[in-house]
Amino acid sequence: MSEVVVANGLTKSYGDFRALDDVNFTIEKGSIVGLIGPNGAGKTSTLKSILGLTEFEGELEVLGTDPRKGRHHVMERVCFIADVGVLPRWLKVSEALDYIEGVHAGFSREKAETMLAETNISPKQRVKQLSKGMVTQLHLALILSISVDLLVLDEPTLGLDILYRKAFYDQLLNDYFDHETSIIISTHQVEEIESLLSHLLFIDQGNIVLDSPMESLADSFCEVIVKPEQTDKARGLNPIHIRESLGQKSMIFENVDRSYLEPLGDLHVPSVADLFVAKLQRAAR
Amino acid sequence: MNKFTILLRREIWENINSFVYLPIVVASLCAFFLISGIGALQIGGGSINIHADIDYKSDQMTQTYDVNDTFDSLVGRGLQEFASRPEPSKRNALNRVYLGISDPLMITLRLVIIFYLVMSLYQDRKDRSILFWKSMPVSDFTTVLSKLITALVVVPAIYLACCMALHLVLLLVSSLSALGHDVPIWSTLWAPAGIITRWLEMASYLLIVGLWCLPFFAWLLIISSRAKSVPLAWIIGLPFVLILLETIFSSTGYVKDFISDHVAPLTMAKDLERGIGPIIDRVMNVELLISLVIGLAFIVGAVLFRGKADEL
Numbered sequence: 356m357s358e359v360v361v362a363n364g365l366t367k368s369y370g371d372f373r374a375l376d377d378v379n380f381t382i383e384k385g386s387i388v389g390l391i392g393p394n395g396a397g398k399t400s401t402l403k404s405i406l407g408l409t410e411f412e413g414e415l416e417v418l419g420t421d422p423r424k425g426r427h428h429v430m431e432r433v434c435f436i437a438d439v440g441v442l443p444r445w446l447k448v449s450e451a452l453d454y455i456e457g458v459h460a461g462f463s464r465e466k467a468e469t470m471l472a473e474t475n476i477s478p479k480q481r482v483k484q485l486s487k488g489m490v491t492q493l494h495l496a497l498i499l500s501i502s503v504d505l506l507v508l509d510e511p512t513l514g515l516d517i518l519y520r521k522a523f524y525d526q527l528l529n530d531y532f533d534h535e536t537s538i539i540i541s542t543h544q545v546e547e548i549e550s551l552l553s554h555l556l557f558i559d560q561g562n563i564v565l566d567s568p569m570e571s572l573a574d575s576f577c578e579v580i581v582k583p584e585q586t587d588k589a590r591g592l593n594p595i596h597i598r599e600s601l602g603q604k605s606m607i608f609e610n611v612d613r614s615y616l617e618p619l620g621d622l623h624v625p626s627v628a629d630l631f632v633a634k635l636q637r638a639a640r
Numbered sequence: 641m642n643k644f645t646i647l648l649r650r651e652i653w654e655n656i657n658s659f660v661y662l663p664i665v666v667a668s669l670c671a672f673f674l675i676s677g678i679g680a681l682q683i684g685g686g687s688i689n690i691h692a693d694i695d696y697k698s699d700q701m702t703q704t705y706d707v708n709d710t711f712d713s714l715v716g717r718g719l720q721e722f723a724s725r726p727e728p729s730k731r732n733a734l735n736r737v738y739l740g741i742s743d744p745l746m747i748t749l750r751l752v753i754i755f756y757l758v759m760s761l762y763q764d765r766k767d768r769s770i771l772f773w774k775s776m777p778v779s780d781f782t783t784v785l786s787k788l789i790t791a792l793v794v795v796p797a798i799y800l801a802c803c804m805a806l807h808l809v810l811l812l813v814s815s816l817s818a819l820g821h822d823v824p825i826w827s828t829l830w831a832p833a834g835i836i837t838r839w840l841e842m843a844s845y846l847l848i849v850g851l852w853c854l855p856f857f858a859w860l861l862i863i864s865s866r867a868k869s870v871p872l873a874w875i876i877g878l879p880f881v882l883i884l885l886e887t888i889f890s891s892t893g894y895v896k897d898f899i900s901d902h903v904a905p906l907t908m909a910k911d912l913e914r915g916i917g918p919i920i921d922r923v924m925n926v927e928l929l930i931s932l933v934i935g936l937a938f939i940v941g942a943v944l945f946r947g948k949a950d951e952l
Contacts, residue, residue: 408774409948425779430777442772445654453649454646455776457642458777
């Protein structure tokens with residue numbers, strides 16, 4: 356089985372409000388997917404549906420089963436970090452290890468202890484005695500020592516300073532990612548995870564507005580720093596986004612052949628952040 | 641390790657103060673007052689002449705002693721009189737003493753259980769750690785069950801263990817103070833105390849009370865799993881409304897009696913003085929069945945609410 360998550364007509368309503376409106380997407384095994392969208396776009400609803408934390412309509416298969424069968428079944432093969440730093444303050448580090456070892460068949464205590472040995476965290480300490488950054492390290496060491504098929508990270512680095520954010524993603528890539536496990540990361544700090552991702556899902560107002568592997572972004576999207584004399588011609592090719600900075604106009608085009616664009620100016624692949632703004636402004640129109 | 645055992649240990653870790661340290665402190669205080677009280681009388685009383693008119697009321701008769709003697713010989717005579725009493729009278733008197741000295745622990749236990757249940761499914765929503773607990777493959781039913789078993793079995797067992805230790809101290813101290821008074825210690829203080837039976841009866845009593853009060857305990861779990869905050873208003877609100885409705889629309893007192901008896905079964909605690917028999921007789925009827933049904937319905941409610949629960 357190469358699909359880890361298959362969503363077909365996934366819909367989530369809160370009264371009249373549709374947080375997710377007939378959403379379709381597929382997550383392939385071994386991919387690192389960025390689920391990116393503004394606040395209230397439906398990111399958390401999507402993740403909660405995948406994790407079996409909420410009811411929804413439509414079809415959704417996570418590792419071949421319907422998450423509505425129960426969160427605890429999902430959690431045997433899926434791990435999630437909703438927000439680092441939500442470990443209970445009274446918990447001792449050693450107790451956290453005992454607990455997860457006791458309830459999760461996929462937990463490697465040895466791996467967690469090895470990771471913790473590289474930090475200043477001692478097994479006797481309680482969570483409340485740790486700094487926020489150390490709690491992050493602890494949470495990450497615990498979760499990354501569980502062998503699962505899918506890891507879900509919902510705004511995992513919110514509220515952390517840049518050093519810990521960077522360390523978080525470094526550890527995720529170096530100690531964890533083995534091309535067997537799939538990872539979904541939702542965030543709006545796009546720049547930081549851009550280099551990590553193998554697949555992009557943009558979500559806005561309950562709809563998927565972009566679903567593309569990273570490597571094919573260059574085939575579909577092109578950013579052009581337009582020469583001043585070519586501006587009108589460029590506008591005629593319907594750019595999806597125009598940005599002006601330091602007197603230069605840069606435009607993003609979707610599915611426009613490079614042969615048309617090359618005469619207009621310098622071409623390159625747009626950054627995910629620029630693409631995000633472009634797609635969302637377009638969706639808003 | 642068994643998955644459920646680790647969930648129970650988790651509850652103890654979180655509540656180590658009220659589950660373990662508090663009963664040890666309460667039992668130690670009881671033992672301290674016991675030892676220092678008897679010790680002071682032994683040491684101080686031995687050399688001081690006292691004069692008092694003591695009305696001694698036994699099961700059969702009322703006697704007035706005119707005492708003008710040392711405390712030590714007073715203890716001696718008291719013990720000798722006690723030793724000469726018939727077996728059932730000795731048993732009853734010691735039963736009351738052993739239960740009486742357990743009271744502080746039993747009352748503390750009751751309060752600790754109530755407080756624990758109210759917070760058990762609320763605290764982790766408040767501090768957002770529910771997001772961590774829910775990332776583990778433990779079902780909502782198992783989670784709620786672990787809280788309930790903790791309240792019905794684990795905590796009472798710990799408090800009972802402290803009671804047992806306290807009883808052993810009492811047995812030891814009373815035996816020491818009887819030395820040199822020419823009374824047969826075994827047949828006066830040990831055999832009638834029957835502490836093994838006492839412990840078994842207390843254990844059964846705690847389990848029965850737990851089941852009898854299941855509607856109340858499970859009600860606390862529902863509040864804990866659902867409420868945005870846990871004000872007293874929630875806990876007493878519904879029972880109060882039910883009693884009010886009954887008063888307005890009917891002249892019966894069934895609801896009121898049921899609620900008060902299943903929240904604070906005081907008569908049952910009193911009954912324990914006469915052994916576990918009367919308590920079993922009292923609960924073995926359809927009312928226990930009703931309690932269990934209401935309790936289970938509330939537990940199902942708590943599990944459903946827990947399933948939907950999110951951070952506050």
